[in-house]
Amino acid sequence: MQDKENIETENSLQKAPASSVKIYFRLLGYVRSSWIYLLLSVIGYVIYAAMEPALAALLKHIVDIVSAGNISESRLLIPMAILGVFIARGVGTFLGNYFMAKVANNVVFDLRTDMFNKLVLLPSSYYHSIPTGRLLAKLTYDTEQVIGSITQAIRVLLREGLTVVGLLGYMIYMNWRLSLLFLLVVPLIGLVVSYASKRFRKLSTRIQNAMGGVTDVASEAIKGHEVVKIFGGSEYEIERFHKAAHENRRSQLKMEMTKSLNIPIVQFILAVMMAILIWFALSPSISSHMSPGDFIAFLTAAGMLGKPIRQLTDVNSILQKGIAASYSIFDFLDLTEEVDKGQSTATSLKGNIEWRSMSFKYPGAEKQTLTNINLSLPAGKTLALVGRSGSGKSTMANLIARFYDVDDGSLSIDGVAINDYKLTELRSNVALVNQQVVLFNGTIKENIAYGSLRNAAEESVIEAAKAANAWDFIQELDHGLDTMVGENGVLLSGGQRQRIAIARAILKNAPILILDEATSALDTESERAIQTALDGLMANRTTIAIAHRLSTIENADIIAVVDHGEIIEQGSHSELLAMNGAYAQLHNQQFSETPV
Structure with missing residues (x-):
């Protein structure tokens, strides 16, 4: 199972780089409904980013004033300007962060509702093919990762990205030749970020799979807690959970190691660039036309670039987590829903059911579950299906509600093939x-x-x-x-x-009633009372009853004995007893007196 998961993970990673931008833009498509909040957030971040070069310009002004000796003229103006810059930064931070959080929560709400809407429309085969814990992980953990890629990632990309643009613009304005030197470091940082991106996305996908394993084990242990206790399965379940949690922890630590190495490498590259920049800036031929205020302001702006660039590279891990989660979410949202090509209405079914040479095999199974079923059930009559467990009785009944489609032979109701009915209308005529x-x-x-x-x-x-x-x-x-x-x-x-x-x-x-061991959990007294109620309910209804206790179906109009997916006997109770075949044998086994 683990190998299969690893193969699926590797396959998804192989196709991920080619379409990660497309996936992220698809995710951003969910932002459209909150575009007003996004606009307010962008305005806030623009205000915040504009205050960074404003601080550098203010520092230039202070140094120039001090150098010229005109302190008294700006003694009140400079403190007020500093106060104004920080008030503007605070307003920008509030607008940006608050409205971006509203955008992200709206996106996650829309994603979760879309996923649940898809969930209830998926065919039964999907529910049988994936553990419950894995589904819950998609609805909870994966969508939580998307919050980070919307809030934190976009906040940093906008706020810090605009700050970098503002500071670089101010530096170019001050001295374009020195600024070009600083831009030479960008491709080198890009290489580091590119490698880290692939690593982050790969590890994020593994973390999601590991998280699904954790929820699988936990949900099974919770649901089956009584079996775990009675059969002494505590140590086994603890070991299973330990393995799943260990895999999750290992992937998380690898992610943190990559993240922890990524930041200092970028910082070192920036430090080297700053050292080179200062060395050139101290050259008289380059800085001769700059005043002391210009020189200090330029170096301050260059120094202020370190923090936003570092945060831009740091956000890469969050962004890749969101992209990896988006793959999982959109793969789920792109699943084929339950196919309904039916056109016939089923508003007033009588309930004539007929199986003609019908065979059925579950998707992915090798053996046929049902083989060459031929049976006719008139409207208002009762069909009882008996036989050993696993013989195909429940499958015969469930096909009437079209939990699976019949593709070999035919199953019809009132002369119309069951696949030709509109699905919702068909099921509205069936009680189960x-x-x-x-x-x-x-x-x-x-x-x-x-x-x-x-x-x-x-x-x-x-x-x-x-x-x-x-x-x-x-x-x-x-x-x-x-x-x-x-x-x-x-x-x-x-x-x-x-x-x-x-x-x-x-x-x-409903005109069609399916009873799959409907009285199995009742005591004898309640069973008699329920059987009386069911007899009244089954009157004038087409009923398919599956029962192990033959006493509950002796009055059925037709009894069919199912064995290994085939009907080996059919008839009334008395007819089948007279045959002295499989039904008679089952009857004798149940009603023979057990010696004391």
């Missing part, structure tokens, strides 16, 4: 109760009246809860329907969670 119940961190009412059902009247919610045999326990809770269920319903028992899921399906009142 999973074996692994999914509840959201909200109230019981919000979980029953979820999604398109959110505007349902409270009376309807209560009726659905009653029909699902959930109203009794809901009434006993302190806040009734307004009780919070916790993440994935952790504050409720398994049976209570399942009854809420059944109430949700009852409230939807």
Whole structure:
């Protein structure tokens, strides 16, 4: 797994240099909606940058006045000018930093919402191919890196860049020949920055991958904390987390080492250039026309260039982190969404379902999950799918909701191929109760009246809860329907969670109902009550029920025995018992008395 991640990292790095500018400009495209804030920020940084050469010019004025002996004439003016410069710098700093922070937060907000909007539109295959922790790292860590590349990077590029331009302009005005000497150092600094950029981007990508590994291990350990404790997995999980955190730390330290070397190298180059500049400046032939104030102001401006140039090179690491994070974000945003080429409306489905020579294989899998399925389920009838775990029962049911597309054979509803229906309309006609119940961190009412059902009247919610045999326990809770269920319903028992899921399906009142082990978490008494409710719910609805307990599906109109992806038997309960085949064997195993 680690080798695969390294290969993916190297591949992304190989293409990164060619398009990093394009990626960054795409990121800056998110700034358009905040252009007023950006303009105010730029004005602030222009004011700040203008004050740097103003200080040098003020120093020239002070030296010239002192040299001429006219101190008394400017005794009040000079302190006021100094005060004015620093007030202007403060105003410029506030405008620049505050409005740049607003720009950055707007950008991150837009990126995160775009990513989440993309997330809910991705096909099921994507969710099955990437760990949850990796997805969370994209939404949190990667977007945080983008904040740095927008706020800190642009702030430094604008503020310090404008300061360098202002100071160089003033130096050229004072003595253009000496200024040209200083400009000779720029290509050398550019080489150092170019090498550091590649190194920073490479390490940033590794840090992101390592961070994804940290969140993967942490999220798995949190979700499976009970299994970890019962099976003594604490040491194993600690070791896994230690390895992931160590990889992250190692990459971070490499980044800091590169950053720490980059700054002193640039400083040394600037120091060498300053020494050469002063040596030339002391030459009478070059500085003969300069007054003492001119000479001091020129050297001061040259000395003041060190700080902004150093910060410009220092910001390179932050900028490269943002670019590396942008690659990850935009790769995600460019993923293909769930394909929906359907044109047929599905506003009033009857529910005639037919499988014709249908085979199915999951993307990337080598073996067929379903092979040559032929089955017809009339509207309003119940189909029960039985068989061993992993035989393909849930896949058959899930294809009806088009979590995956059928591409071999056909699956049709009311005579129309399932792929020809509009996806949202098709799913609005299907209600699903999973074996692994999914509840959201909200109230019981919000979980029953979820999604398109959110505007349902409270009376309807209560009726659905009653029909699902959930109203009794809901009434006993302190806040009734307004009780919070916790993440994935952790504050409720398994049976209570399942009854809420059944109430949700009852409230939807869809013509097609899929029950995937819908009563598996219930005790015997609750199961009987729920089964009665489900019998009423299934009346006049096309129902596909998956069950291991054959007692719950004996009254199904059609029972299909699925084994290794094939239907090996189908018929009614009595017909299948008369065949004395696989179904009869399963039935005998479940209902035979166990010797004491």
